[in-house]
Amino acid sequence: MSEPTAEFRHRVLELVRQIPPGRVMTYGQVARYAGFPGRARQVGFVLHSLLPASGEIPWQRVINAQGGISTYRVGVGELQRALLVHEGVEFNPSGRCDLERFGWRPEVDEGALGL
DNA sequence: ACGTTGACGTCAG
DNA sequence: TCTGACGCCAACG
Numbered sequence: 001m002s003e004p005t006a007e008f009r010h011r012v013l014e015l016v017r018q019i020p021p022g023r024v025m026t027y028g029q030v031a032r033y034a035g036f037p038g039r040a041r042q043v044g045f046v047l048h049s050l051l052p053a054s055g056e057i058p059w060q061r062v063i064n065a066q067g068g069i070s071t072y073r074v075g076v077g078e079l080q081r082a083l084l085v086h087e088g089v090e091f092n093p094s095g096r097c098d099l100e101r102f103g104w105r106p107e108v109d110e111g112a113l114g115l
Numbered sequence: 116a117c118g119t120t121g122a123c124g125t126c127a128g
Numbered sequence: 129t130c131t132g133a134c135g136c137c138a139a140c141g
Contacts, residue, residue: 027123044122070122
């Protein structure tokens with residue numbers, strides 16, 4: 001019934017939509033929590049299909065496993081970074097953020113940063 | 116039909 | 129810490 005691709009896309013978008021402001025998830029995590037482990041690249045492809053108008057999907061809250069921005073080659077790297085900084089996410093001089101602090105896990109549903 | 120590409124992740128050096 | 133190789137799999141030409 002449900003085509004794998006369509007189902008995957010739907011699951012990914014619904015999950016990303018739930019990431020609270022100021023929090024981030026990695027492509028790999030999104031893929032895993034969506035029920036499709038190992039398909040991080042496909043997550044990026046789905047999000048890429050949202051541009052340039054992202055609508056209600058907070059695509060900027062998805063980054064790579066190193067805590068860095070992967071969208072510079074697509075041309076929206078600076079934008080993504082600015083949006084995240086505006087939400088309170090901090091980046092170190094290397095351009096990476098601490099996933100221990102800003103990473104978000106669905107099961108630990110917490111919107112605010114633990115201070 | 117097929118080789119290449121890509122908003123990734125992991126591991127070795 | 130950084131770089132390159134590889135695995136991954138759907139989209140593209």
